[in-house]
Amino acid sequence: MVARILIVNLLLGLLLSSAVYASPKIEHWQTSNGGRVYFAAAPELAMLDIQVVFDAGSARDGEQSGMALLTNAMLNEGAAGLNTDQIATAFEDVGAQFSNSSQRDMAVLNLRSLTADFALPAALKMFSNVLTQADFPVASFERIKKQMLLGLQAEKQSPAALSSRTFYSHVYDKHVYAAMPAGEEDSVSQLTIDSIRNFYQRYYVAKNAVVVLVGAIDKAQAKLIAEQLLSGLPVGDRAEALDKVPALIKGAIIKREHPSTQTHIMMGQVGMSRHDPDYFSLYVGNHILGGSGLVSRLSNEVREKRGLSYSVYSYFRPMRVQGPYQFGLQTRNDQAGEALDVMKATLKEFTDNGPTKEELIAAKQNITGGFALRVDSNRKIAGYLAMIGFYGLPLEYLENFKDKVNAVTVEAIKDAYIRRVDVDKMITVMVGGKAE
């Protein structure tokens, strides 16, 4: 299937934006050992989504990059004396879906199950085992390590993956966000099972966990489930605060040769955190500039007017501390310079003069007029609850979202862009072949 526009990152839309037609009613409490629980009832479908999110992403890797990901991937490899096959079979016998993932901030375990009696108790029991009774079998450790190393090798055949890795390492330099969650060959090779155990014991603790439940259960059931899920975890402590990210002092262009027909360009700088005071000005501003797909200024200049790229975008990725502000496109090698010039000129024009009144009205209509679409499935609601819980946003975040967006002015966007965005101090990564 070939679509008209590329969805760069489905999750991204979810994390960048928010709002509610009729906001889901969010209930919040703590388990007896200090885990933070967020619950929204969704009685229509006989199913339950659970996300358990730990502050145990690659930002916690220290010198041993890849550690957080490998730890996370080990959880369902052996638990409570059961092996990988037994764990997988237990979930799948009752039609439950288990998955785990780990990024820079979050390490996540997901469960989706029917609420029927034959399914939910069995799925929950195994989920609890995986969450709290991990055994870390050596054979699995070695196998997953090998898979990670092959994954790193595979990255080298992808210009997109190469440019992303290069981009982060230059924008973040010595900050913990510089490393990719997948790690590096040296560091992954050197990971030991003891270091994984230590990481698990430090970060997979109740106080460092957020539990999200969305589905056909009531609050009393949710309380019981959350309590039981985390009961096997020690209380522990929350992860340490992360260092703020220093702004870039000067721009740089990094070129890497790759035998591809296109050059992948990634450009950007340090962006904003989830709690940034300029959050809404920057979010709405970027929506106009490059965040609204085919109607954005960047898309208009690069794709609609000139046909230079299939996909061109910009986005803030708000994180625990400042995530990146990132611009990207891909184009035939011989027109990479031209495309980069257009992208930079479009950004410069925007930072110099801000959006027009009409553009701001259109952006607000788009963001607020599609409010209900943001929370129209259990999965999306669970995503918002995880974001609110993990980043400690107010429970009213979704309810207030429209008002905050509507309060943004042309002047506020202009002011925020002048203070926060500097096209002359951006990192530009170009991965591709020579012009023919």
Place this chain on the structure above:
Amino acid sequence: MLNKFRKIISMVMVLPTLALANVSEYQLDNGLQLIVKEDHRAPVVVSQVWYKVGSSYEHNGITGISHVLEHMMFKGTENLRPNEFSQIIAANGGRENAFTGRDYTAYFQTLEKDRLEVSFRLEAERMRKLIIDDAELLKEREVVAEERRMRTEDNPHALIREAFNATAFVNSPYHHPVIGWMSDINHYEADDLRQWYQKWYAPNNATVVIVGDVDADAVYQLAKQYFGPLKAEEIARLKPQREVEQKGKRTIEVEAPAELPYFMMGWKVPVVNTIAADNAWEPYALEMLAGILDGGASARFSKNLVRGDEVATSVGAGYGLFSRLDEVFVVAGTPVKGKTVADLQQAVMAQIELLKSELVSEQELKRIKTQVVANAVYERDTVFYQAMQIGMLETIGMDWRLTDEYVDNVQAVTAQQVQAVAIKYFINKGLTVAELIPQPLAGSPSPRTAGGRHGR
């Protein structure tokens, strides 16, 4: 106005707690088909317009034309400027996109429920009043060429898939890629697109699918208002283009800059749409078989090849039982370091042979069936997916009710039937194998001609 009106309420019997799946079906006088599924969980609506046209309708020389036409559908009509369609949807808080497949081209908007009229007004406009502007087409050809570079030229797995399909299918139009060959992309003329549009874009070749917090009869009234005045078109009947019988195993190599080896192998198989009535269970048995091999972390490939023997770093099986024409049951994977593609293929073949020689266990069968039942519930979490299933089935010439029957049909599959389809279809005469031969990445020149060589 209506010459046909049916209202169907189909109760999904899977679990007693499931809500009523309330589906209504209408046909306008001009032949436009409308299917409305009420889902009142959230105050949203998804609107999809499906046309019976896609890459399998195309002939050599114009491959990919359905896809580029899909792009041009946003480039202006008699009453809309280029890109204005998207601007109006955006201003109404909508999300929109379009996609082209082998057997369909579809357009969609997701909106708050009271904005459906915007979708109908715009979709009706571009159903018959598109303007293909020469200059816009020239630009869009470049955009599509960039899309192809990104998706295919610089992606070794996509390159091998393309070469694989072009080898497995000789005269079936599944031979060529949805996005089209680069040479064809570079030579579309505005008149080619105008003709293609005229030929396929008409109310009697379209299915409108609406899922969401709406009232079916109100949607029908709205559809009559906007789509009703559109003129029907004489729609050409497709030639069968039934694939010639394969006479032996086909093997190809694709050389491309890459780090890791990779292979695809696939056997010709029937689908629900092509199977004879006597053997109607076969596609469902193949579906079950795909689940036995690759239906989760407990399935045989993960259990035996990724873990167990540790011969694959990744390996998967894929079969789509809903398509217009015969398909290929595909297995693809990458060996672990220290093992070769040949080692992995051998391990895969051992799994295939096992399916032929031994009945799958009742426990495995039951597990896959339970997953199918559960998925039928999970899928209802999004209105988009529900609409997608209905639209896709109708557009490939089947009945949307198959979404419900699917669960029953999979439930009915027996171990003997799984074994029977393995024996019948996993034979050398139906087999195509493609291997990616990695070429050095560093310092090598741009692979202008990296389309794979086809050695038979």
